Structure formats: C-alpha cells, structure tokens
Amino acid sequence: xxxxxxxxxxxxxxxxxxxxxxxxxxxxxxxxxxxxxxxxxxxxxxxxxxxxxxxxxxxxxxxxxxxxxxxxxxxxxxxxxxxxxxxxxxxxxxxxxxxxxxxxxxxxxxxxxxxxxxxxxxxxxxxxxxxxxxxxxxxxxxxxxxxxxxxxxxxxxxxxxxxxxxxxxxxxxxxxxxxxxx
Amino acid sequence: xxxxxxxxxxxxxxxxxxxxxxxxxxxxxxxxxxxxxxxxxxxxxxxxxxxxxxxxxxxxxxxxxxxxxxxxxxxxxxxxxxxxxxxxxxxxxxxxxxxxxxxxxxxxxxxxxxxxxxxxxxxxxxxxxxxxxxxxxxxxxxxxxxxxxxxxxxxxxxxxxxxxxxxxxxxxxxxxxxxxxx
Numbered sequence: 001x002x003x004x005x006x007x008x009x010x011x012x013x014x015x016x017x018x019x020x021x022x023x024x025x026x027x028x029x030x031x032x033x034x035x036x037x038x039x040x041x042x043x044x045x046x047x048x049x050x051x052x053x054x055x056x057x058x059x060x061x062x063x064x065x066x067x068x069x070x071x072x073x074x075x076x077x078x079x080x081x082x083x084x085x086x087x088x089x090x091x092x093x094x095x096x097x098x099x100x101x102x103x104x105x106x107x108x109x110x111x112x113x114x115x116x117x118x119x120x121x122x123x124x125x126x127x128x129x130x131x132x133x134x135x136x137x138x139x140x141x142x143x144x145x146x147x148x149x150x151x152x153x154x155x156x157x158x159x160x161x162x163x164x165x166x167x168x169x170x171x172x173x174x175x176x177x178x179x180x181x182x
Numbered sequence: 183x184x185x186x187x188x189x190x191x192x193x194x195x196x197x198x199x200x201x202x203x204x205x206x207x208x209x210x211x212x213x214x215x216x217x218x219x220x221x222x223x224x225x226x227x228x229x230x231x232x233x234x235x236x237x238x239x240x241x242x243x244x245x246x247x248x249x250x251x252x253x254x255x256x257x258x259x260x261x262x263x264x265x266x267x268x269x270x271x272x273x274x275x276x277x278x279x280x281x282x283x284x285x286x287x288x289x290x291x292x293x294x295x296x297x298x299x300x301x302x303x304x305x306x307x308x309x310x311x312x313x314x315x316x317x318x319x320x321x322x323x324x325x326x327x328x329x330x331x332x333x334x335x336x337x338x339x340x341x342x343x344x345x346x347x348x349x350x351x352x353x354x355x356x357x358x359x360x361x362x363x364x
Binding site (some may be wrong): 002010103113117118121123128129131146 | 280326
C-alpha cells in the first residue's frame with residue numbers, strides 16, 4: 001500500500017514499457033547487416049538468437065540505444081489509466097549501464113510525461129522494492145518481490161512457468177483490476 | 183532482511199555520505215563572493231542561511247555540483263566496514279535533478295568503489311524502499327521507512343526530534359552494531 005492509501009505497482013522498463021527486442025533487431029540489422037525475425041527470439045535467452053551475441057550486448061552500452069527504443073503497444077494508454085487508481089512506480093535496473101540513466105529519464109519524460117520524477121526508481125537489485133504488484137520480464141526480480149509478481153511476456157521468458165503471466169498490456173490491466181479492490 | 187540473509191541498510195547520499203553543506207558554502211563563496219560560516223546553517227531549513235536562497239537551489243542543477251562534493255568524515259571507512267556484516271544499499275533521491283544521476287554514480291565509483299552497481303538506487307520518493315535500517319537526514323524519508331530509521335545530523339535538522347539521531351559515522355556504526363544480532 002502506498003503512503004496515499006492506493007495499491008502500488010512497480011513497472012519495469014526494458015521489455016515491459018520499452019520494446020528492447022525490436023530495438024535490438026533494428027540495431028543489429030542497421031549495424032551488422034543481418035535482420036533477425038522477431039519470432040526467432042522466442043524461447044531463447046536474451047541475445048542468443050543473434051549471430052553474434054556479444055554485438056547485442058555492446059548495444060546496451062551505446063549512446064542512444066535506450067533513448068530511441070520504441071514503446072511497447074498499449075503501454076502509454078494503460079499506464080496512464082492505471083495512474084488513476086494505483087500508485088505507479090517505474091522501476092528499472094539501469095545501474096549496470098550508467099549512460100542509460102539519463103537516457104531512461106529522458107525517454108520516460110517523452111513517452112510517459114504523466115509519471116512524476118518522484119515515482120521513478122533507477123536501481124540495480126530490485127529486492128528492496130516493496131510494492132503490492134511488480135510487473136517484470138525477469139524471474140530474478142520477481143523471485144524476491146514482496147507483493148504479487150506478474151511476468152510480462154518477452155521472447156526470452158516464453159518457456160518459463162510462473163503463477164501470473166500477462167502477454168500484453170490489455171492482460172496486465174485486466175489482471176490488476178480483477179485482483180484488487182478499488 | 184536482504185535476500186542473502188544479512189540485515190539491510192539504506193544509506194542516503196546528500197548530507198550523509200556527501201558533504202553538501204560544505205559544497206554549498208564553498209560554491210557560494212566562489213560564485214557569489216560571500217562565505218557563510220558553517221555554524222550559521224544549524225537549525226535553519228536548507229539554503230535559508232545564505233543571502234540568496236535561490237542561488238543555492240541553482241547549484242543543484244549545475245554540472246559538477248554533486249560530482250565534486252567532498253565526502254563526509256568517516257563515511258568511507260565506516261561504510262566499508264558495514265559492508266562486511268550488512269547488505270548496504272545507497273539510496274539517493276536524485277531523480278529531481280537528472281544531471282545528477284551520472285554524477286552521483288561516478289562519485290560513488292570514485293569514493294565508494296566497493297559498492298556494487300547492484301546496491302545503488304537513484305529514486306524520487308523513498309517510501310517503497312524496504313530495508314531493516316534507513317540512515318537519512320530528512321524526516322520526509324524516515325517517516326515512511328519500513329525499518330528502523332536513523333536521523334543523520336545535518337544543519338537543517340538539528341532542531342527536529344526523532345527517536346534515533348546519529349551525529350556522525352562513529353555514532354551510526356555504534357548504533358547499528360548495538361541494535362542488531364550478528
């Protein structure tokens with residue numbers, strides 16, 4: 001429960017708000033001349049579907065990679081709606097890539113201007129984050145979340161079993177309103 | 183309790199690790215030609231002791247202000263020691279000043295290289311941080327902390343009553359080891 005009495009949600013950025021898979025495919029095609037089909041990313045660990053995985057990891061340190069990522073379908077409208085009834089925090093493990101810190105803040109300001117700076121958390125390990133819900137694409141984060149975890153489908157996690165999986169923002173929205181009392 | 187079984191501590195940066203008062207006094211003297219005595223900062227809200235408070239607030243947006251702040255006495259040695267027995271997180275409300283994000287990460291890398299990126303949190307509101315202890319100079323953060331708050335003395339908070347006050351890193355260290363079972 002947030003301090004204002006609303007239920008709280010921690011929402012991840014990469015693969016949940018930002019379409020990092022599409023960005024990786026586009027950047028790989030642009031910089032290395034090979035376009036991977038999006039479907040090839042399903043069921044394999046992040047980066048494994050690309051001919052040279054190390055090149056994909058290099059993107060994470062390159063200026064502009066996070067700043068220019070496309071937004072996942074439905075994210076803006078749904079998160080804006082959720083802000084009416086929940087206390088929404090954007091919680092991103094950005095600290096491994098310091099150049100991404102300002103890019104992620106600017107990206108949020110551009111696409112999610114209704115999110116206050118007070119509700120943005122750029123961190124490393126998320127195990128100290130205490131919210132009623134956590135929407136994330138990584139089990140390493142959901143395994144230690146203190147509230148109800150929701151696994152947001154991304155190619156790399158399609159083979160993982162988890163209690164609550166949401167495949168898109170419509171499903172996330174429906175789950176949240178079906179599992180809270182507002 | 184951290185996921186590794188250690189008790190966890192959230193440690194603030196400004197006025198707790200970084201000597202922001204000294205930095206403000208030095209910058210004001212350098213840029214506006216008036217040196218305020220450090221003692222004048224005691225018992226008044228942040229910035230109020232300076233002839234023009236708005237000038238002090240401008241510093242918070244200026245490149246280099248956070249990056250070049252001096253370290254508070256005893257912080258490095260004590261935090262290093264605490265890392266042996268506690269899970270230490272650095273939790274700073276940096277999001278209001280986006281240019282400070284990279285500066286704060288670089289400052290920590292320089293002065294506290296033993297702190298992993300996994301244990302750094304740059305946020306806005308700290309009420310979703312869940313640690314066993316929180317060391318902070320602001321009641322707005324301690325009022326909502328889920329564990330044991332510890333008010334770290336800074337000029338602006340000297341007139342505030344709070345259960346646990348520590349005046350320096352020696353006192354913080356002594357309190358932590360006296361109030362945990364390791």
